[in-house]
Amino acid sequence: MTLLHSMTVPLGERSYPIYIGEGLLRDAAWVGELLKARKTAVVSNDVVAPLYADAIHAARSGAETHDIILPDGEVHKTLATASKIFDELIEHRFARDDLIVALGGGVIGDMAGFAAACYQRGIAFVQIPTTLLSQVDSSVGGKTGVNHPRGKNMIGAFHQPRAVIIDIATLSSLPLRELRAGLAEVVKYGLICNPAFFEWLESHAEKLVSRDTETLAYAIYHSCQTKAAIVARDEREQGERALLNFGHTFGHAIESVTGYSSWLHGEAVAAGMLMAASLSERCGLLSRSDVARISSLLQRLGLRTDARGELSAESARLAMSVDKKVQKGRIRLILLRSLGEAFVSDDYPADALTSTLEAHLS
């Protein structure tokens, strides 16, 4: 195995390491050290488990290990599915000092993390994200949760993992559509706080889509670094962390109205980021050419930039009004002051939001 990058998410007694490399899961002894516990439950899905569960069992070298295999997809990220994890943990008499391993994408990580947060009021878990989206976003920062039929991530907890293991090799089996969706969140980090990284992405778009290992590793490392720094300053989203939701309130509305099935999360975020950029332009903050640069990069990465024909402006607005970012009745949104500088606002003109929704939806 080749360990390419490592870092610590600095959260005091809740600090934890992130390891990024090629072939990490193949090193049983190294993984075994990170998964030490009396009992371990590997929460995974029926797509990922056949590929990598054996590696986890090898790393555990005979210590008690149970697989909890869930159905794949955002549509299954529910309290009912989480409940199955609780059933299994109790069935196998898991105690407070045992360990959960989340092996899969963001849906698995969010549910396994939520189960870890709530089982006996909190047990340890390790994130092994196997999609680009979860590697650069959901596996870092401790947000866990499940969806409600009427809103995404409405039920959840903050619960930090013990460690995050990112093996770039897992991306070789990832469908191209999911790789592209993950790149949307990578672009987000450039847009909200790092213009130089945005430019780097503009000059490496094709290398990323073609899965060049070093290029992907750098993009993941940079994304995790950015997220870790923001989470360290604002673990429970009292302020700055909200910037990570750039594009997400729009994106969640798309996912929610379309039933979490036809749009991948990252795809919805890509369309949502362009809507947020477009609203920023309508507020006189961003130039038309900046919006065009964002649109162009997203398109080169193979991402849709609108949701026309899929949902109405009115249904999106309704979905946005139950989003977690609503405070005192106003929909708080993340806008861009420039490429690489985001801020929270509930002080935009109502008709600018209306015309943005109408321009990007139908």
Place this chain on the structure above:
Amino acid sequence: MTLLHSMTVPLGERSYPIYIGEGLLRDAAWVGELLKARKTAVVSNDVVAPLYADAIHAARSGAETHDIILPDGEVHKTLATASKIFDELIEHRFARDDLIVALGGGVIGDMAGFAAACYQRGIAFVQIPTTLLSQVDSSVGGKTGVNHPRGKNMIGAFHQPRAVIIDIATLSSLPLRELRAGLAEVVKYGLICNPAFFEWLESHAEKLVSRDTETLAYAIYHSCQTKAAIVARDEREQGERALLNFGHTFGHAIESVTGYSSWLHGEAVAAGMLMAASLSERCGLLSRSDVARISSLLQRLGLRTDARGELSAESARLAMSVDKKVQKGRIRLILLRSLGEAFVSDDYPADALTSTLEAHLS
């Protein structure tokens, strides 16, 4: 209204006040100040809501307030019932800065608190406990959760309330059996860390059972003080807080095996405390006369001290082995070194536990 006692649970930025008095809920302006929020959800049950929900609505004086009425009883403290709270919160578009009020006993407090912990990853809640048990125990300290069919409080979170309002007047409508059950937890505080309070209880047993207001207020105040001090030193139960579980591992086994229906929690804890005392005697720690004093006080308070004829020693042992207090495969128990001094042990002789179970069960 008469405010008899008040105190602060000192937990840094999570600190909160506890108010103890007579007729507090009748003072709409005073309660209204504590329940300030854009929207408030009053989680209660069909026994308590008819008695006190009007007082809450008066305190809110027209501000948006929704009642969420759940069925009464430990048997309903499930993920499915908690899920109904989530449904209502989403139905009424509750946001992160809104408020949940738990109006009822421990079951309501635990479920409303768990819903508050998880809804949008955490919103504020106020505890208004209306049973003695919840006033002296579950409303203070931030433990929230629901039961699993195979284990009590197996799914939950630590989530501190914003304030606790204890109105002694609510105890006048409490069935005598529930009052007695609450006194079991009061006795616990004397047993684990305060011999003087144990003696005070021995000399006030009849006044407590006859609901003398001042006597009850003192017992509640002292219990909350003791619990607050322990929680402040060990919020997430890494050490000392475990002492509050004195009698609970045995008690949970009784409740679990009998299906959370025939035994009230406090009743099971009373029987459990005597089993723990009896085990302490078998370990050579406690004298026979000390155990007799505990048994005598519990009986004067009208509490059962064994569960003979209700469950077998073997079924109790099995239930104990899935309890949260299991670590590294050993059942950790709280034992007494003397009346008023408890400690955590997983180092007792196995046959002493066996003979204790056999002596108190059948």
